[in-house]
Amino acid sequence: MADLESFREDVRQWLAANAPKSLVGMTGGDLEGNWGGRKATYPNPDMKRWLELCAARGFTAPEWPREYGGGGLSREETKVLRQELARAKLPPPLIGFGLTMIGPTLLMFGDEEQKKEHLPKICRGEIRWCQGYSEPGAGSDLAGLQTRAVLDGDHYILNGQKIWTSYADLCDWQFCLVRTDPNAKKQEGISFILFDMETPGVSVKPIKLISGSSPFCETFLTDVRVPVKNVVSKVNNGWTVAKALLAHERTMIADAFGSAAGGGKSRGFTALARDYLDFEDGTLADASLRHRIAQVEMDARAFLLTTQRARDAAKAGHAPGTESSIFKVYGTELNQRRLEVMLSIAGPQALGWEGAGFDERELDLTRQWLRSRANTIEGGTSEVQLNIIAKRVLGLPD
Amino acid sequence: MQLVLTEEQELLAKTAGDWVREHSPVTRVRQLRDTNDPTGFSRPLWKQMAELGWVGIVFPEQYGGAGMGYADLAVVLEALGRTLAPEPFLSTVLLGGQALLVGGSDAQKKAWLPGLCEGGKLLALAQQEPKSRHDLFRVATRARPDGTGFRLEGEKIQVLDAQVADALLVVARSSGGERDAAGLTLFLVPRDAAGLRVTPQTRIDHRNAALVRLDGVRVGADAVVGAIGQGGALLQQVVDCATVGLCAEMLGATSQVFDDTLHYLKTRIQFGVPIGSFQALKHRAARVFMEIELARSAVMAVARAADAGDADFEKLVSLAKARCSDAFVLAANEAVQMFGGVGMTDEYDVGFYLKRARVAEMTFGDAAWHRERYARLGGY
């Protein structure tokens, strides 16, 4: 504990001396956050400096081993670091699928060469990664994917189409699932492979969403030559790797929505309610809305307590309990309900698309709500999650 | 606050679980009901629970208690809740006993608590009235000064274990209007006091409850528990703590009825397959499971907040009670549906859980009432 406190003191001093003032107050969420990569642009050069300073100390990937560019910190130290960043109102220096998905997966399944090549670049924010899992014919039934990889000397030749590839147009590398054995059982003929998006034959086309933005793309692969050494784990063992990565993805999604639900990033209900609704004697006059707000706040509290319970159990050395299986479904549905209630609070002011009569915050709320509808689809739909709970946790038969 | 059982609590959970399986199956509850047992629970088992240290678990050692906390009590009550054990924990340990411990004089504590911890003396809290619903402060029962003491006049309903209690803690209004929080006083009244009439009531769960009429019951000044006119805060605190215990019991019952349902889903065959292979049922089961996990987190948190004296305690009480109410009712309703026809029969245990769920839900405020309170405490 004493060590932890002196670590906290070091971090605090380092932040006070080094953190750029212009970043204070930024949230570092999806829109404002620094995703890094070759195509990153830095309207505020401090953001880039902040990344470099943190990367040099291993603070972009605090828990990864130092030899791969991480900070070599313990889980407790990482928590302290996060607390201190929050306390100083600083955004994380870097976000993205490199840190949350492919990095942890390579630490588990990558060979030494792959770890040495990719992890430091992730830590330094040099390479931004995207996820090539879904295909037009393979969504929930991911194992039905058809993109082929055929061996040709020391290369695989990839042909096929990926879809819903988030930020593919802004990314440098892709981790991708391909079929290497069309004759095996469907889960057993899949490999997990990495390629540079600049490889000839790779092209991407953005897809426009209901929220008006185009955060994801179709990825077309035509005779793309990828070195055999880019296969992670063994050939035809990709499904195991893919599932491990999905577990990281779902944890990340649940974390994000759990903290949002707890009022992490956005303004609380009460503040919002005071802007739009009548109060009588300190009580919200609209009783049905008051109850809906209370319901969501209480759900959020119980959800956060459940994530805390999972953490505390892990700290106490228990194997992961059944509770963590609910995080993806519950966290995402909660986020949707939270935004639904916020929409109800804002009333007609939540209907704006752009232009006169709506302020920035209102427009942002509306877009957030539209975006949130994807929460129960991305990373495995709620229905698929419920299937998994029923099978793995409850032991119900197929 | 650490939301994880300590090693001692793990051990306690195991001991309690084993004990419940051996001594307290649901058939026991069935038998008490079918034989119209006048005691409504088992005195020998209550004695055993006292010997195991459970009855006195939250009382200080000076009164013969174990000096442990609500986090420990919750572990025991969850185990007992699994098989709907009807012993008088709520009435005696949590309501009456805690009211004396928190508000009682030295003399009152010495006179009652050691006997209580031994599994002998029983208490009840006479609070609810025909018009009070969930409002603790809506009290029409009057306490009028009479010499150096008081005269009590009024009617209480569904008083838990009143028919077996040695004494009742009666909530009465010594001043103020019918809905005022101020002006309430608690009185310790022997059950055999003149003018006090107890009429057992039969509720759907067949646990002890009774009507209590007070027709000019005379009590001395030494019957007052806590300060005159300031019983409201004491009452709120005691009921909040009792709610923690009730929530733990509900969590146990909810978990058990859900486990029974899962077992049925795996064994009942229709269309040549176990009904648990139907996705319509799988998803519903998974949703019940989620609610139980969330309820468990809330119960663990509120029990630890009670022990730590957290500023957030009241909000957590409402959180836990709302969640446990919703989860228990959901799990019981879903159980009946998934059992199909046999779920409706008296022969199966499911109905016992369904009935207990409704009673527990309405005890100390239902889910809607606690959401309202949560909103109020949150400033909206």
Ligand SMILES: Cc1cc2nc3c(=O)[nH]c(=O)nc-3n(C[C@H](O)[C@H](O)[C@H](O)COP(=O)(O)OP(=O)(O)OC[C@H]3O[C@@H](n4cnc5c(N)ncnc54)[C@H](O)[C@@H]3O)c2cc1C
């Ligand atoms: C915002 C967003 C970002 C995404 N980012 C990426 C990315 O970066 N990379 C990537 O590879 N993919 C990404 N995806 C794709 C995502 O993983 C898929 O959309 C998801 O797996 C569902 O597949 P689908 O869209 O084909 O729907 P389908 O699988 O066609 O599902 C349609 C409906 O049928 C239901 N359904 C399907 N199977 C079952 C079943 N067995 N039981 C019950 N119901 C079932 C589903 O729950 C759903 O309601 C993203 C999606 C979104 C929305």
